[in-house]
Amino acid sequence: MIRIEQLHKTYHAGQRDIVALHDINLDIAQGEIFGIIGRSGAGKSTLIRTLNVLERPDSGRVLIDGEDITVLGHDALLGLRQRIGMVFQHFNLLNAKTVAQNIDWPLKITGRYSRQERAARVDELLQLVGLEGHRDQYPSQLSGGQKQRVGIARALANTPRLLLCDEATSSLDPETTQSILRLLLEINRKLGLTIVLITHEMEVIRTLCDRVAVLDAGSVAEQGRVVDIFLRPQHAVTRALLAENHAYEAGDSFYERRPDGKLVRLTYAGEIAAQPILSQLTAATSALATIVQGTVARIKDTPYGQLLVEFSGGDVAVSQVLARLRESGIDHEVLA
């Protein structure tokens, strides 16, 4: 649906040139939730803003359904922006208007619908985001999560095919964040809507996204399926982001290594996460398995586990376990 080709953007600030985007290439499929993560200044906002041409790149192309949107003129751009919804970190609601009026606003400015049609659409959207009882309230009377629900309803008013989320949950507490992420997931599934989001939180990527691109200093450090990036991060920036978010840790040691011990990281995803793999590995050997650290959780719909295990019990037993591991096909890394 979206193809980004060799995108470059440099800002000129006085004497300084700041390269915000450098040779970005990405493909985003219809109906997927695609996350863009990176540290502050990595270029996330600049990149997402090129997708509705709030920012024009210096070179490269952004194709949406085959059409290069970077060269669109003023009128075509207004049309494009009606087909692309955007949700903002600070909600950007009109404070003097009610919830219903905020949601109605993008419908009204198209001049395309009758008052009755708009009212019916607003009702539908209020129901979709769970705000039926709040239609006549003003933004100041709402919680952060409710404000973001209004922001989402407003972004969906003109039935866009693409929803852009700019740090949509960064101002919310963890519980409200989860409820907004669930709402976005429901909307993606119910409406088949493509969602592109930027975030600095790995937890958002883990819960919501199908694929992710990690940005570092304006370039794509790595990209791929969230399961792969989470479980086998290749780039130092990805590893650091994962560690910061406590979704993954390199393994600290409150335990004392045994002299014959081998420290092994086991990574498994999908069906195998429910198997008693440690028992299977050590069965019929005299090896001992000590769990040093472990995670069993989900990446979106995929159950996964990651265990740091020390195998000990003598060189022979440890070699037997390592041989079984190699035969098992379980993804593993012998660390020390």
Ligand SMILES: Nc1ncnc2c1ncn2[C@@H]1O[C@H](COP(=O)(O)OP(=O)(O)OP(=O)(O)O)[C@@H](O)[C@H]1O
């Ligand atoms: N209008 C501008 N003029 C000059 N430099 C800019 C401008 N906008 C962004 N930059 C610079 O471009 C780089 C990328 O900025 P961008 O806002 O895209 O990053 P970001 O990953 O979204 O960061 P954050 O998470 O802090 O919002 C940064 O070095 C930033 O300082």
